[in-house]
Amino acid sequence: MERLQKVIARAGIASRRKAEELIKEGKVKVNGQIVTELGVKVTSNDKVEVDEVPIDKEEPVYFILYKPSGVISSVSDDKGRKVVTDFFPMIPQRIFPIGRLDYDTSGIILLTNDGEFSNLLQHPKYEIDKEYIAKVKGIPTKEQLRKLERGIVLEDGKTAPAQVKMISLDKKKNTAIIRLVIHEGRNRQVKRMLEAIGTPVMKLKRERYAFLDLSGLTAGDARELSPHEVKQLRAMASAKPR
The missing domain is CATH 3.30.70.1560 (Alpha-L RNA-binding motif)
Structure with missing residues (x-):
């Protein structure tokens, strides 16, 4: 059994701290029942929903974004500033950035709703350039x-x-x-x-x-990664560390 907030975070819905906030706000259900206590533990057989959406029902998607300067690498901002997910208004999945770029730094950032994939790419033992x-x-x-x-x-x-x-x-x-x-x-x-x-x-x-660059993209542009690119990234992150 694992703590509910950890399960939500690993699914890529939110950070563990944000997951705790979602639980306290009554936005999380376990087997159809709203849960507001942080100590709750669940198993793989339990049905967990965040904002009425089961956490394991979304089709995994993978994107590359040319982040402009002046954009927050997050899914929301309490100051109302533009965030990276604002560039994907037509995407139904709850995507989030893999890692971050500073507010005033531009360039490549990857987004996905695949928490396992995100954790794999960010694991310190894998040396992705x-x-x-x-x-x-x-x-x-x-x-x-x-x-x-x-x-x-x-x-x-x-x-x-x-x-x-x-x-x-x-x-x-x-x-x-x-x-x-x-x-x-x-x-x-x-x-x-x-x-x-x-x-x-x-x-x-x-x-x-890694092997991804900004070819064909201008600031604010995004594209979906091909299945081959996703497979390559996963292979790189799973390879024996240098």
Whole structure:
């Protein structure tokens, strides 16, 4: 038996904390009965509904979105700001983002209603590359870039080695464009890494997630992943860690 909020979270409906809120608000039913207590446990034979929809009845769907800057990587925002799910008004499934991009960061983000798939892609032991292009203030030295390549100590520990390349620089404006490939997913990681070497980020874009890129998409565009792409991602996330 598992706690109800954990079952809801694993199904990808909401985070565990949000699932607890849904339970308290009387929006969750178990075997047809509204449940408002957090200690309830359920089995795989129990019928769990959130907002009258059984959590295991939706057909799994998988999307890639070119997230514009100024959009929240969430399904809702208490401040009324635009969220990534606003770009899918015709999708009946309750999709959610896999991981997140900062409000002012643009680029690739994946969305699904498949909680198992989301958890698999985000598991820290699987090293799925994410490529970022950053415009930074200041022009980093070769030694500063080597620090990123070796791994740099942040307040939450040392980062894994990164692939780093300076694409261009502007001496007059004292700025540079840097390509950075990492496989971790810590909060604000790329920004914190670049701040740590003294070159704060002015603009950031995620251009690649595993083998997926932004080809054919402009900011705000989305498309459904092909079955083959989903299979490839699942295989990558299930492969033996490096």
